[in-house]
Amino acid sequence: MFSKKVVSWAVASALMVMAGGAAASGFALIEQSASGMGNAYAGGAASADDASTIFFNPAGMGQLSGKQLAVAAHAIRPSGKFSGTASGLAPLQTAGLGNGGDAGSWALVPNAYFAMEVNPQTRIGLGINAPFGLQTNYDANWMGRFQAVKSKIQTVNLNPSFSYQINDAVTLGAGVSYQSISGELTSMTNYSAAAFAAGGAPLLAAIGGAGKEGLSTLTGSDRSWGYNLGAMFNFGPNKRIGVAYRSRIKYNLSGSVSFANVPAALAAALPTQAVSLAITMPDSFSVSGFHQLNDKWDMMADLTWTGWSVFQQLNVLRANGTSLSKTPENWKNTWRVAVGANYHYSDKWMARAGVAYDQSPVPDAFRTTRIPDNNRTWLSVGGQYKPNKDCAFDFGYSHLFVSNPQLNQSAAGNPDLAGKGYLVGSYNSGVDILSAQYTHNF
Numbered sequence: 539m540f541s542k543k544v545v546s547w548a549v550a551s552a553l554m555v556m557a558g559g560a561a562a563s564g565f566a567l568i569e570q571s572a573s574g575m576g577n578a579y580a581g582g583a584a585s586a587d588d589a590s591t592i593f594f595n596p597a598g599m600g601q602l603s604g605k606q607l608a609v610a611a612h613a614i615r616p617s618g619k620f621s622g623t624a625s626g627l628a629p630l631q632t633a634g635l636g637n638g639g640d641a642g643s644w645a646l647v648p649n650a651y652f653a654m655e656v657n658p659q660t661r662i663g664l665g666i667n668a669p670f671g672l673q674t675n676y677d678a679n680w681m682g683r684f685q686a687v688k689s690k691i692q693t694v695n696l697n698p699s700f701s702y703q704i705n706d707a708v709t710l711g712a713g714v715s716y717q718s719i720s721g722e723l724t725s726m727t728n729y730s731a732a733a734f735a736a737g738g739a740p741l742l743a744a745i746g747g748a749g750k751e752g753l754s755t756l757t758g759s760d761r762s763w764g765y766n767l768g769a770m771f772n773f774g775p776n777k778r779i780g781v782a783y784r785s786r787i788k789y790n791l792s793g794s795v796s797f798a799n800v801p802a803a804l805a806a807a808l809p810t811q812a813v814s815l816a817i818t819m820p821d822s823f824s825v826s827g828f829h830q831l832n833d834k835w836d837m838m839a840d841l842t843w844t845g846w847s848v849f850q851q852l853n854v855l856r857a858n859g860t861s862l863s864k865t866p867e868n869w870k871n872t873w874r875v876a877v878g879a880n881y882h883y884s885d886k887w888m889a890r891a892g893v894a895y896d897q898s899p900v901p902d903a904f905r906t907t908r909i910p911d912n913n914r915t916w917l918s919v920g921g922q923y924k925p926n927k928d929c930a931f932d933f934g935y936s937h938l939f940v941s942n943p944q945l946n947q948s949a950a951g952n953p954d955l956a957g958k959g960y961l962v963g964s965y966n967s968g969v970d971i972l973s974a975q976y977t978h979n980f
Contacts, residue, residue: 563872563898563911564820564846565670565691569612569647570594572975575934576890576920577878581838583768583780583826588930588977589651592665594824595768595782596699596711599661605654610932610975614672616642618910622963624681626949626956628730628748637963638680641910645672658703665697669717670819674908683726684958685907687753691721697766711768717787720759727754729801731957745801752800758793758815776830786848787819812857820845836880846899847871865954868904872897876916890920890934902944903951910943910965920973930977938969
C-alpha cells in the first residue's frame with residue numbers, strides 16, 4: 539500500500555509534462571515551418587509554399603516542381619511564473635520557499651522536408667519533425683516541488699508521403715508516420731507525509747520525523763505508427779482549398795521510476811521498479827483556404843479541430859499489469875482558427891502577418907503544475923527573401939498571449955495531492971517564438 543501511494547505520486551501525471559510550455563494548446567507543436575510562422579499557420583493545409591506541406595497536407599506537394607529541400611529551426615521561449623500560496627504541508631516544508639521561478643526555458647525545435655517530382659502527376663517526400671514536446675523546470679525547492687520539478691519530453695516523427703494529381707482541380711496525398719517518444723519527469727517525494735499516511739507516528743519516527751524528502755525520477759519511451767491524409771482542390775490558378783487529417787497515435791510507454799535519498803526504513807518499499815503508461819495522441823482535421831487577390835496580396839485562413847477528448851485519464855501500470863493509479867484528466871476537443879496575409883514587395887521580398895486563436899483542452903478543474911495551459915492568442919509577422927529562383931530564406935516571429943491559468947487546489951477537490959500540498963494562485967504566462975528556414979530547389 540505504501541509503495542503504491544508513493545510511486546503513484548511520481549507517475550500519475552506522467553504525460554502531462556508534454557505541454558509545459560508548448561506553443562500550441564495541449565502539448566502539440568504546430569511549429570513545423572518558418573514559412574507558415576509569419577501567418578500564424580493560417581492556410582496551413584492550402585498554402586503549399588514549400589516542402590513543409592508534407593506535414594500540413596501531403597497533397598500540397600502537387601504544387602511543387604522538381605526537387606526541393608526545406609530545413610527549419612524554431613527557438614521557443616515559453617514563460618510560466620506562478621504566484622500564490624501552498625497549504626497541506628508541514629510548516630518547515632513551506633516556510634521561506636519561493637514560487638518556483640520561471641518554469642519556462644528556451645527550446646530548439648528543428649524540422650526538415652524533402653519533396654521530389656516523379657512525373658507530372660506524382661510527388662514523393664519525407665518529413666522529419668517533432669509534433670509534441672518541450673520542457674519545464676521549476677526551482678528544486680519551490681512550494682510545489684512535490685507536484686513537479688523538471689518535466690521534459692521529446693518526440694521524433696518520420697513521415698514519408700506521396701501525392702497524386704487526379705486532374706487540374708484535384709490532388710490527393712497520404713503519408714505514414716513512424717513516431718518515437720521519450721521523456722523524463724522529476725519531483726520531490728514527501729517521504730515524511732507518505733510514511734505517516736502508511737504507518738502513522740511509528741513509521742514517521744522510524745524515518746527520522748518530519749521534513750524527509752527526496753527526488754523521484756521517471757523515464758519512459760515508446761515507438762508507434764500513424765498516418766496522414768490530404769486533398770487539394772484548385773478553383774482556378776489563384777484560389778484553392780485544402781483539407782487534411784492526421785491520425786491518432788497510440789503509445790504504451792515503458793520505463794522505470796527511482797527515488798533518491800530513501801530512508802532505510804522505506805528502502806524495501808521504494809525500489810527502482812518498472813512502470814508503463816498507455817496514452818493516445820489526438821487526431822486532427824484541418825480545412826484551409828488560399829486566395830491570391832492580385833500580384834501583391836495573398837489571403838489565407840485555417841480552421842483546425844483536435845480530438846483531445848481521447849485524453850480522459852492516465853492509468854499507470856506495474857510490471858505485472860495491475861493498476862498503480864488512475865488519474866482523471868477529462869480533456870476536451872479544441873478548435874484553432876487563424877487568418878493571415880502575404881504582401882509581395884517584389885520578386886525577391888515578401889512580408890507575412892497573421893493572427894490565431896487557440897483553445898486549450900484543459901478544464902479549469904483539472905489544471906496542474908505540469909501543464910498550466912490555457913487559451914492563447916497568436917500575433918505573428920514574418921517574411922521571405924529569395925536571392926534567386928533556386929533558394930529562399932524564410933523568417934518569422936510570434937508572440938502568444940496566454941490567458942492567465944488559475945490553480946485552485948484543495949483537499950476536497952484534489953484527493954490525489956494529499957501529502958504533496960495544495961496550491962492556490964495563478965500563472966503569468968506567454969510564449970515567444972523565432973523561426974528561420976532555408977529552402978533549396980534543384
